[in-house]
Every structure is written in C-alpha cells, then in structure tokens.
Amino acid sequence: MIEFQSVTKNYGGDEGLSNINISLEKGKIYGLLGPNGSGKSTTLKLIAGLAYPSKGKVIVNGKTVNRKIASEVVYLTEVDMFYPSFKVKDMISYYQTQFSDFSLNKADELLSFMNLEPERKIKHLSKGNRGRLKLVLALSRTASVVLLDEPFSGLDPMVRDSIVKSLLSYIDFNNQTVIIATHEIDEIEPLLDEVIALREGEFIGKFNVEDLREKEGLSIIDWMKQTFKE
Amino acid sequence: MMGEEFQASKPIYMQIVDRIVQQIIRGELLPEEKLPSVREMAIQTGVNPNTIQRTYSELERMEVVETKRGQGTFITEDEQMIKQLKVNMQIGIIEVFVKNMKELGFSDKEMVTGLETYFERKRGEDDD
Incomplete structure (x- = not known):
C-alpha cells in the first residue's frame, strides 16, 4: 500500500535519501529507526506529499504521491502546530473543517480516554497533554496511512x-497502516510488527521484530547497537 | 502493565504464552475461564495485536485454550491437560538447572546430594 521505487531525495544538507526501495503492507505498525539526520523525517514527508523525490517514485494506495494525498495520510509532526490561544475544543473544530475524514465522535471518545478537558486553553496544557492532544487529532481521522514523527520525544513514561x-485502542488494523519514526525504540518494540532502519539516507534493513528474536536471538535494540556501533 | 520487560532471546508471542501457562499452573486462570479478546490483551500488555493473535494460535495448537466461534477464547476444561502443563514446566526448570550445574562440573550424584543438603539446611532454618 506504500511503495518507494528507487527514491532519491537531494537536499542541500544531509537529511536526504539515496536510492530507497521499500514496500509496506496494510494493517501493520512499522518503526522507522535511525540516528538523527538519517532521513526518517524526509521519508515521512515524501509519503505525506510534503516533499517530492528528486528521482524515483513514491506510491500510496496505488497513486503517485502529490499534494492531494493529504486526504489519505495523517501526518503528526515532531513540532507543535497549535494556536496557543485556542481551547482544546477549538482545535478539534478546526481539524474537522480541514479534514473530511475527521470524526467528532472519535475525537470525543479520545479526549475522555486521554483525560483532556475540551474547555482548557492550549497554552495552559502541560507538555504531556499537548502530546496527548496531538494523538487525539491524529487518531480521530480514518485515513489509511498514519505517520507519527517522534510521538514520544521528551514525554514521561x-x-x-x-x-x-x-x-x-483506536487504530483500525483492517484499514490503517502506522509508521512511527523514533530514535527511542526501547519501550515500543513490542508494539511494532516491523522495523525499517536508515543510516545517513541509506536503507540498511527491514525485518519482522519477532523473526529477529526467533532467528538471531536479538531485540531491535541489540541489533541497532551492533549495526550502529561502527 | 506496559513497559514489562521481554527477553531479547525469545519471540514476544512465546513469552506471553509462557506467562499465560504460568498463570494457569498457579491457578490465577481457571479451567473454562474466558481470556481477554486479542485487542483487549494487546492494550493491557502494550503488545502488537498480530503478536497476541500468534500467542492465542499457539495456545490453541497446544490445546491449552479453545476458541468458540462468536464467544471468544477459553482455558481448556481438561484438568489432565493442566496437570501435564505443570509437569512440563517442572521438567523445563529442571533441565535448565541441570545444564547450569553440568557446565560448572557437578556430577548427577553431587546435584542430588547438593539438593538434599540444601533442603535439610532450609528445614533447620525454618525450625529456629
């Protein structure tokens, strides 16, 4: 459902990608791993239609990615994208006007699941609750691709x-694929089906988390330590 | 529950199989008791639902649980099976013990004597 065909992305700096070929299946949770500057964010942006390949093709749901893909892709950025003077409920209404697949019912359910007060002003939310609100907004959409860029960064356990x-609780495993870019694999390894590892813009491996344990007796962390120690 | 440690050397689905079997042996899960749905179990443990599905399939293959269509997954009512689980668990633990002792150079006889001495001393302590 997501395919990278010989994708190269050149930037002035180092966050590019070189000749990436990967394909991702529906109904799975993928971890996109690698040190800072390895091309994780670039990979997500190419899927979300926020950047385009210099060479090759990115295909999502059978279509070459362009601006319109935003209706089929949820993209949660690493940075906060809130208006501080908004209340939580204003942010929800704003999202509803922006995305036709946004479900108010699901948003309400998620707000109470996360213990977030709709009348609260965003500038009065703690960092943790801002992180939770981002997830509420992301998971209230039914789009088939969910991209999460460092969703755990700087948040307490x-x-x-x-x-x-x-x-x-809220991912629809029959219809959605989730990609989580993170350098904090520790606690979320059991959550993942598969892992894709990048280093300096190059693809260095894709494997099933359970297979790695079964065949090599290694956790993802062990494998990363072995692979990245050079 | 989440953040529970899993060993690196064994697939996560098998570690959850082991945990459920241990709960059955300890009587924390009773014959004919219903297990949580795959999704509920995933949420409780913070583990991927595909992994939990594999756990349930493995338990079914082992005939430890039964899936009843439209009703869910249940612990077997077969008491004999549960006794067998207990015996298997014991054998497993003994195998590890014996292997470790052999690696240290202990003979079978020394292991038995060692165990007997250990239990005697333990009884002595308890009597104090």
Missing part, C-alpha cells in the same frame, strides 16, 4: 503509556 494504549 505515563504519557508514553497513554499514547501506546490509545494507538492499540
């Missing part, structure tokens, strides 16, 4: 736990 549980 309680918040991470509520994010993991919300993913497991």
Whole structure:
C-alpha cells in the first residue's frame, strides 16, 4: 500500500535519501529507526506529499504521491502546530473543517480516554497533554496511512503509556497502516510488527521484530547497537 | 502493565504464552475461564495485536485454550491437560538447572546430594 521505487531525495544538507526501495503492507505498525539526520523525517514527508523525490517514485494506495494525498495520510509532526490561544475544543473544530475524514465522535471518545478537558486553553496544557492532544487529532481521522514523527520525544513514561494504549485502542488494523519514526525504540518494540532502519539516507534493513528474536536471538535494540556501533 | 520487560532471546508471542501457562499452573486462570479478546490483551500488555493473535494460535495448537466461534477464547476444561502443563514446566526448570550445574562440573550424584543438603539446611532454618 506504500511503495518507494528507487527514491532519491537531494537536499542541500544531509537529511536526504539515496536510492530507497521499500514496500509496506496494510494493517501493520512499522518503526522507522535511525540516528538523527538519517532521513526518517524526509521519508515521512515524501509519503505525506510534503516533499517530492528528486528521482524515483513514491506510491500510496496505488497513486503517485502529490499534494492531494493529504486526504489519505495523517501526518503528526515532531513540532507543535497549535494556536496557543485556542481551547482544546477549538482545535478539534478546526481539524474537522480541514479534514473530511475527521470524526467528532472519535475525537470525543479520545479526549475522555486521554483525560483532556475540551474547555482548557492550549497554552495552559502541560507538555504531556499537548502530546496527548496531538494523538487525539491524529487518531480521530480514518485515513489509511498514519505517520507519527517522534510521538514520544521528551514525554514521561505515563504519557508514553497513554499514547501506546490509545494507538492499540483506536487504530483500525483492517484499514490503517502506522509508521512511527523514533530514535527511542526501547519501550515500543513490542508494539511494532516491523522495523525499517536508515543510516545517513541509506536503507540498511527491514525485518519482522519477532523473526529477529526467533532467528538471531536479538531485540531491535541489540541489533541497532551492533549495526550502529561502527 | 506496559513497559514489562521481554527477553531479547525469545519471540514476544512465546513469552506471553509462557506467562499465560504460568498463570494457569498457579491457578490465577481457571479451567473454562474466558481470556481477554486479542485487542483487549494487546492494550493491557502494550503488545502488537498480530503478536497476541500468534500467542492465542499457539495456545490453541497446544490445546491449552479453545476458541468458540462468536464467544471468544477459553482455558481448556481438561484438568489432565493442566496437570501435564505443570509437569512440563517442572521438567523445563529442571533441565535448565541441570545444564547450569553440568557446565560448572557437578556430577548427577553431587546435584542430588547438593539438593538434599540444601533442603535439610532450609528445614533447620525454618525450625529456629
């Protein structure tokens, strides 16, 4: 359902990609791993139609990615994209006007799941609750591709736990594919089906988390330590 | 529940199989008791639902659980099976013990004597 065909992306700096070939299936949770600057964010942007390949093709749901793909892809950025003076409920209404697949019912359910107060002003939310609100907005859409860029970054274990549980509760595994870009694989390894590893813009491996344990007796962390130590 | 440690050397689905079997042996899960749905179990443990599905399939293959169409997954009512699980678990633990002792150079006889001495001393301590 997502395919990279010989994709190269040149930037001035180092966040590019070179000759990437991968294909991702429906109904799975993928971890996109690699150190900072390895091309994780670039990979997500290419799927979300926020950047285009210099060479090759990115195909999502059978279509070459262009601007219009935004209706089929949820993209949660690493940075906050909130208006601080908005209340939580204003942010929800704003999202509803922006995305036709946004479900108010699901948003309400998620708000109470995450213990977020709709009348609260965003500037008064803690960092953890802003992280939770981002997940509420992302998971209230029914789009078939869900991209999460560093959703756990800088959040305490309680918040991470509520994010993991919300993913497991609200992802529609029959229709959605999730890609989580992270350098904090530690606690979320059991959440993942497969892992894709990048280094300096190059693809270095894709494997099933359980196969790696079964065949090599390694966790993802072990494998990463072995692979990235040079 | 989440953030529970899993060993690197064994697939996660098998580690959850082991946990459920241990709960049955300890009587925390009773014959004919219903297990949580795959999704509920995934949420409780913070583990991928495809992994949990594999756990349930493996338990079914082992005949430890039964899936009843439209009703869910249940612990077997076969008490004999549960006794067998207990015996298998014991054998497994003994195998690891014996292997470790052999690697340290202990003979079978020394292991038995060692165990007997250990239990005697333990009884002595308890009597104090």
